[in-house]
Amino acid sequence: VTITDVAAAAGVSRATVSRVVNNLQTVDPAIAEKVQRVIAELDYKPSGTARSLSLGITQTVAMIVPNLGNPVFQQVLRGVTIAAARDGFRVLVADSQEDIENEESIARDVRRYCDAVILCSPRLDGDRLVDLLHAVSPAAVINRSSQSGTVPAVTVDYAGGVRELVDHLLGLGHRRFAYLAGPPRSASNVQRIETLQRLAAERDLTVEFIPCGHTMDDGFRAWDDLQTRAATAVLTFNDIVALGLLGRLAEEGVPVPERLSVAGFDGIQASRFSSPPLTTMAFDHVAMGESAWAALREEMTGTSRHGDLIIPPVLVPRRSTGSMS
Amino acid sequence: VTITDVAAAAGVSRATVSRVVNNLQTVDPAIAEKVQRVIAELDYKPSGTARSLSLGITQTVAMIVPNLGNPVFQQVLRGVTIAAARDGFRVLVADSQEDIENEESIARDVRRYCDAVILCSPRLDGDRLVDLLHAVSPAAVINRSSQSGTVPAVTVDYAGGVRELVDHLLGLGHRRFAYLAGPPRSASNVQRIETLQRLAAERDLTVEFIPCGHTMDDGFRAWDDLQTRAATAVLTFNDIVALGLLGRLAEEGVPVPERLSVAGFDGIQASRFSSPPLTTMAFDHVAMGESAWAALREEMTGTSRHGDLIIPPVLVPRRSTGSMS
DNA sequence: CTGTTAGCGCCTTCAT
DNA sequence: ATGAAGGCGCTAACAG
Numbered sequence: 001v002t003i004t005d006v007a008a009a010a011g012v013s014r015a016t017v018s019r020v021v022n023n024l025q026t027v028d029p030a031i032a033e034k035v036q037r038v039i040a041e042l043d044y045k046p047s048g049t050a051r052s053l054s055l056g057i058t059q060t061v062a063m064i065v066p067n068l069g070n071p072v073f074q075q076v077l078r079g080v081t082i083a084a085a086r087d088g089f090r091v092l093v094a095d096s097q098e099d100i101e102n103e104e105s106i107a108r109d110v111r112r113y114c115d116a117v118i119l120c121s122p123r124l125d126g127d128r129l130v131d132l133l134h135a136v137s138p139a140a141v142i143n144r145s146s147q148s149g150t151v152p153a154v155t156v157d158y159a160g161g162v163r164e165l166v167d168h169l170l171g172l173g174h175r176r177f178a179y180l181a182g183p184p185r186s187a188s189n190v191q192r193i194e195t196l197q198r199l200a201a202e203r204d205l206t207v208e209f210i211p212c213g214h215t216m217d218d219g220f221r222a223w224d225d226l227q228t229r230a231a232t233a234v235l236t237f238n239d240i241v242a243l244g245l246l247g248r249l250a251e252e253g254v255p256v257p258e259r260l261s262v263a264g265f266d267g268i269q270a271s272r273f274s275s276p277p278l279t280t281m282a283f284d285h286v287a288m289g290e291s292a293w294a295a296l297r298e299e300m301t302g303t304s305r306h307g308d309l310i311i312p313p314v315l316v317p318r319r320s321t322g323s324m325s
Numbered sequence: 326v327t328i329t330d331v332a333a334a335a336g337v338s339r340a341t342v343s344r345v346v347n348n349l350q351t352v353d354p355a356i357a358e359k360v361q362r363v364i365a366e367l368d369y370k371p372s373g374t375a376r377s378l379s380l381g382i383t384q385t386v387a388m389i390v391p392n393l394g395n396p397v398f399q400q401v402l403r404g405v406t407i408a409a410a411r412d413g414f415r416v417l418v419a420d421s422q423e424d425i426e427n428e429e430s431i432a433r434d435v436r437r438y439c440d441a442v443i444l445c446s447p448r449l450d451g452d453r454l455v456d457l458l459h460a461v462s463p464a465a466v467i468n469r470s471s472q473s474g475t476v477p478a479v480t481v482d483y484a485g486g487v488r489e490l491v492d493h494l495l496g497l498g499h500r501r502f503a504y505l506a507g508p509p510r511s512a513s514n515v516q517r518i519e520t521l522q523r524l525a526a527e528r529d530l531t532v533e534f535i536p537c538g539h540t541m542d543d544g545f546r547a548w549d550d551l552q553t554r555a556a557t558a559v560l561t562f563n564d565i566v567a568l569g570l571l572g573r574l575a576e577e578g579v580p581v582p583e584r585l586s587v588a589g590f591d592g593i594q595a596s597r598f599s600s601p602p603l604t605t606m607a608f609d610h611v612a613m614g615e616s617a618w619a620a621l622r623e624e625m626t627g628t629s630r631h632g633d634l635i636i637p638p639v640l641v642p643r644r645s646t647g648s649m650s
Numbered sequence: 651c652t653g654t655t656a657g658c659g660c661c662t663t664c665a666t
Numbered sequence: 667a668t669g670a671a672g673g674c675g676c677t678a679a680c681a682g
Contacts, residue, residue, distance in 0.1 A: 002658090002659055002660085003659060003660060003661095004659080004660095012668080012669085013668065013669045013670075014659090014660080014661090014669090015661080015662080015668070015669060015670080016667090016668060016669075017660095018660065018661060018662085019661095019667095019668090021660095022661085024661095025667080026667065027667070027668085028667060028668085031667085031668085043460075045433075045436070045437055046437060046659080046660075047378070047437060047658085047659055047660070048437035048438035049374060049377045049378045049383060049437075049438065049658085049659080049660090050378050050658070050659035050660040050661090050674090051437075051659080051660055051661080052374045052438070052660095052674095053372070053374045053375050053378050053658090053659080053660075053661095053674050053675065053676090054659075054660045054661045054662085054673085054674055055660085055661070055674085056674070058374060058438075060417070060438065068399065068402065068403040068406060068407075069399075069400065069403055069611075071396065071399070074393065074394075074396070074399040075394065077393060077418070078393040078394055078420060081393060081418060081419065081420050082420055082422070085419070085420070090417055090419065090435060090438065091417065091418060091419075092385070092415050092416065092417050092418075093402070093406060093416060093417075093418050094406065094410070094415065094416075095403060095406050095407055095410070097407070108370075110415060111370070112370055112371060112372060112373035112374075112376075113373035113374065113377070113383075113385065113415065135368075216594065243595075243598045246598065247597065247598060269541065269568075269595065270568075270594065270595030270598055270599075272572060273568050273571065273572060273595060273598060273599040273600065274598040274599065274600065275598065275599065275600025275601070275602075276600070277600075286394075327674090327675055327676085328675060328676060328677095329675080329676095337652075337653085338652065338653045338654075339653090339675090339676075339677090340652070340653065340654080340677080340678085341651090341652060341653075342676095343676065343677060343678090344651095344652090344677095346676095347677085349677095350651080351651065352651070352652085353651060353652085356651085356652085371675080371676075372674085372675050372676070374674085374675080374676095375658090375674070375675030375676040375677090376675080376676055376677075377658095377676095378658050378659065378660090378674090378675080378676075378677095379657085379658055379675075379676045379677045379678085380658085380676085380677070381658070
């Protein structure tokens with residue numbers, strides 16, 4: 001049942017039906033009421049697709065994440081979704097499953113069905129990312145600088161965060177560190193590795209880099225490698241990995257923090273409840289999503305300032321870090 | 326730049342462009358190649374909206390959840406998203422924020438832009454839900470029976486789960502139970518209350534029902550009420566609430582399980598890492614999402630059997646439950 | 651194998 | 667205040 005059916009049944013033109021549906025301009029109250037009645041009788045529901053085509057806008061944006069299983073991205077998604085809904089926008093989600101090709105093809109494909117795209121923590125490297133952003137513009141990037149400076153980005157100060165974490169651990173007397181590295185393509189991972197290398201060069205400390213991953217299982221298994229190292233404090237790519245490691249350490253009977261201090265990153269809710277509770281650098285993920293939406297909104301309306309918004313994470317010291325006994 | 330531009334520039338008809346874009350039928354290789362070149366030069370991207378209108382399908386489904394902050398719904402969303410992507414479908418998410426009116430209006434609205442709807446744990450009551458499902462059909466329901474039996478549903482056997490949990494606690498010697506109840510509109514909450522009432526009537530045990538909620542904070546605060554009760558074992562609406570309660574008990578210095586046993590429901594990842602680790606009834610959330618997609622798919626293709634799929638949760642006994650010391 | 655024609659369902663000037 | 671007409675961009679018969 002289309003607008004034409006309603007028009008016919010009500011004995012008016014389609015234009016009039018359109019007007020009452022969008023309660024536009026002045027329509028004779030009597031006519032309007034009749035149309036409404038017919039709409040109800042026929043159970044008419046305007047086609048959003050047709051409306052979008054006609055108007056040239058979909059009121060929909062897409063958000064692409066590397067992995068919907070990660071609580072951080074979930075919370076960011078929540079922030080985006082709620083903020084977008086406030087502005088009358090719907091959001092399309094896609095999980096690239098950490099696959100670069102997926103990420104790119106999904107973004108390009110989905111853009112044909114929406115008005116803008118938010119790339120969350122894209123794994124794509126420099127040039128390809130710039131190209132992609134250009135292609136799907138308007139766009140916004142989360143958890144990574146936009147590179148080109150031509151697209152708004154909301155990021156976390158990972159370098160500063162790592163420094164703060166290291167300071168915290170230095171204060172506890174640690175000098176030998178290990179870093180359980182995340183996905184090599186992850187920009188935030190690279191940023192932290194570089195920061196740690198710099199710190200190792202500048203200050204009285206050593207860092208061993210251990211390829212690990214981003215999942216709990218990766219953290220769990222990391223002990224196999226980690227136990228051969230001399231580190232007394234370990235930083236992880238994220239809280240998930242840290243929790244996996246803590247689980248393993250508990251199984252192995254390795255006392256934390258007496259024999260090994262563990263520090264995560266992100267501040268996911270579960271970090272509060274692990275045993276021991278996890279020291280981490282936390283930031284507000286939902287707010288991050290909301291900020292990304294705000295930035296994208298400006299981009300869409302052409303009022304963008306294009307500055308990267310950098311969120312400072314805050315140290316949440318808990319019992320997983322301490323002095324050696 | 327539209328299909329018309331490409332056609333003009335390539336000196337062919339729009340139909341031909343359409344054919345090469347969708348590589349349909351046989352198109353003269355020379356022509357095809359030329360069209361491809363023009364497409365590249367002009368950077369032409371077909372409009373998905375126009376395509377949808379013409380085809381009458383969007384290849385998109387919507388999923389509506391009461392609260393995207395809940396790890397369970399997130400994982401279910403992940404399952405749906407990945408399974409749908411395999412079949413070439415996109416997914417639109419919406420967070421109703423536990424608001425019934427939202428839930429209904431979002432569902433009706435969003436349906437105009439997609440081909441089907443998945444309602445996750447709808448809070449709407451009986452008749453209104455049936456009406457809504459009818460209105461947005463094809464649809465599928467998660468975490469609740471479809472009521473009408475006219476729509477596929479994927480649910481969890483909450484009654485059986487609660488019984489198993491109670492048996493576990495009875496075995497540990499508990500007789501006085503408390504239940505921290507969730508949102509009154511939640512079907513699974515109601516189901517558990519009824520089951521517990523039945524058990525209290527049939528067997529040698531008592532249950533106190535404490536209105537609580539679904540968030541960690543709700544669980545945290547529940548102790549204010551709970552501490553005045555005689556219960557030695559407490560069941561919660563979900564793991565989140567249980568974790569909040571555990572956090573509070575740790576703060577208050579109440580030993581778990583020596584003074585109070587705590588059991589959750591859902592089996593979220595964090596339940597493994599709390600201190601003490603949480604006893605819970607677990608099920609596979611991602612699989613639940615995948616099943617929902619499969620059911621919806623059948624519904625869309627008209628091959629549906631309309632049976633409710635009931636997932637049996639499994640008891641994961643951990644250290645948050647035990648005998649009184 | 652390719653072009654022509656006619657919609658998909660809605661919105662929006664422009665007249666009346 | 668209402669209607670007529672054209673177009674949004676694409677696809678799908680039907681001819682040729």
